[in-house]
Amino acid sequence: MPAPAPAVFADAEGFRSGFACFVGRPNAGKSTLTNAIVGQKIVITSDKPQTTRTVVRGIVHRADGQLILVDTPGLHKPRTLLGERLNDLVKATWSEVDVVAVCFPSDEKIGPGDKFIVNELGKIRRTTKIAVATKTDLADPERIAEHLLDIAELGRETGTEWAEIVPVSSVAGDQIDLLAQLLVGLMPEGQALYPDGDLTDAPEEILAAELIREAALDGVRDELPHSIAVVVEEMGLREGRDENKPLLDIYANLYVERDSQKGIMIGHKGARLRQVGTVARKQIESLLGTPVYLDLKVKVAKDWQRDPRQLRKLGF
Template structure:
């Protein structure tokens, strides 16, 4: 039975690309539910990570990085962010402590000022990459940016998702901003993303690792088939996953596959291990690379790829 003091609600993490939102989501949830990469604009969907506590259920909404779009895909990602802001209980803006406040941060905060009824807090992320003097200076810059743009920060919190420093404090502060309410998701659920989406994202994360800078935005992954193999004993299940990696040009296909298929084989191995760790079942992963010409700019192709 849920007690009267139980709180539940949604907090959206936003920030410019590569501000540490996905890593922080995983740290708060306590397990990997969102893919991470050092490449900007890695997150393409709104994924909810669920933090279970005796006194609360905190649902973290990880969104794509807000940016000035150059493609139809970019416009759609920004629309996702704006739609999310209007639906959550609070918005937390991530400002990496190892970087100066820049035009991207000002752009996001200015946009956020247009959503007056949503509670806003600021997070100085990646504090493990900055010394105490720089962190103090950074917190002052965040406060000044709020004053300049008309955003009133409910909290300004320095955290490191990598070292875990102040992550639990941040969770406490976020819970304090939520309304009283019942549990919204069952115990044990860490995300509401379908398993096919999680598998596709983990494959894309493995494919992003180590590729040239221009390639990440050109990779999309679709799981075509996914299911437990029939005629296997209950104590030896095997999950079959057949997925396609889509790129925009034949030259990119060669990069993803690698010499003699070596890179694609490595991508498959690393993705399989991540999927097995997340879903808790052995996986057979079958990957193929296909070309969808200029899919980022083609509405029909975007629909086909579920974007």
Template sequence: MTTPGGPEGTAAERGAAFRSGFACFVGRPNVGKSTLMNALVGTKVAITSDRPQTTRRAIRGIVHRPDAQLVIVDTPGLHKPRTLLGERLDSLVRSTLTEVDVIGFCVPADQPIGPGDRFIARELANVKRTPVVAIVTKTDLADPETIARQLLAVQELGDFAEIVPCSADRGFQVDLVADLLISRLPEGVALYPEGDLTDEPEQVLVAELVREAALEGVRDELPHSIAVVVEEMAPREGRDDLVDVYAHLYVERPSQKGIIIGHKGARLKEVGARARRQIEALLGTKVYLDLRVKVAKDWQRDPKQLRRLGFYD
């Protein structure tokens, strides 16, 4: 008989211990950390892009199971910082590594092991008390022989608790990744209410969806210069089926502003339409989205502007 806790009942009904705790994904930029977290959570809680350094904050996604609650912390990619923003992102990753119960070290199947992977493996070797599960991501982009070689190459990088290949896009072994991470969590009670998928405020999620839309199709150097702040978000007065969102996109130079706006505003309209669809799916209601593009000169290097844009010390 199927019970409310699932085919085999809840952890308590099976006499098993309930486990709860935190895991983080770490890796160099653009190795599929955010895509994997979204696949594990079962919905989009972190934006994704083929541009490096898309993730700029530690976003928590919550995986609910009858016998466990796994809170995944998606971190920015570790890299050699070139700006004050980069330094703060690297500091955020290192502090996260010391606060979680298990670490998922993500390495893509379709790219050779490089200096960035070796650097992170050395960093992880210094985190003595926290088990590390090596995750070979993006297996859908590599043939079996390449995946086998990558698994052997990852094995040489360090002494990992487990090494597992997976594809978040195809759903290949995503559940196994969750199993391996959960098995290393301590026994404990649920940390978040059932049904919560993230603890990120809605305005932050909306700002991230706007930034994701703006990242599509821009020049290689531009993504690092885009920041988004939702200035106001509230239901339209007298309407319970419409939310007004007013957001500012910040770039560092006037020339970048022109790229975002496009000829006669065409590109900004495209960004708005793409973002609005995602925001409506997130909020479950119709959305009026007002986007304005502003220049905040060299904001990535300015402590005051970083604070104003939400990147704190």
């Protein structure tokens, strides 16, 4: 991992610090788990597969160590150039972290997609691997027990040695602290990598864009979720304001691939876009702790998921 800026280092003997990433099929609960361990929402969540497109680091500060969590897109069979680049991003991250935690949702059986991921992960030899049975709140104890046995069997079938197999529920908070403790214990001894109090190293523009995209994803169906991208064009505190009454101006463009999608996103007389803006603004204000003025426009970038030039423009 690239070294972050100098920090106030922890000097306690036995202090551990390092990087872990959650991987798994799309919608396996990776982003929700990241937020639960950090203790604050820093990664967007949605029931739409492939919601995560960027690698966002969440930072967990503990007395015994510092854990940097890397949330990655779900590994999937790509149908577009964007999909190929997201998969490349996942595999590059695997080789850079200290621990890879594979997420297996407890309300679903182990499937070919899980086996594919674990086999791919087997190509990264030196990285410690653990298994996390997510969403235990959606399964009864008998189902969870069966699921844990299936995960252990998958390890045997693929020649994967799980350092730990941990059942958790991000929604109920079950065993979240235990998982964080286990992850810290697997990190190398070393000083803290980030200043105390930092929760993420993602730029605020990226966080704002992701929260706008999350609001835009809510309620859309069919192919539209994959066609939405958001770019923050301008972001800064408004000049001339009393320092006790700051206002953060954010000007952002929401991109879709076709004119028909633009109409859907704007809605009747702009109602849907206003709703997206209201929800996103409240989320951004909650995360950054500053009142926000959000100017949101919808634009068409034709077939951007398959166009290298458009992908570069949109940050992929």
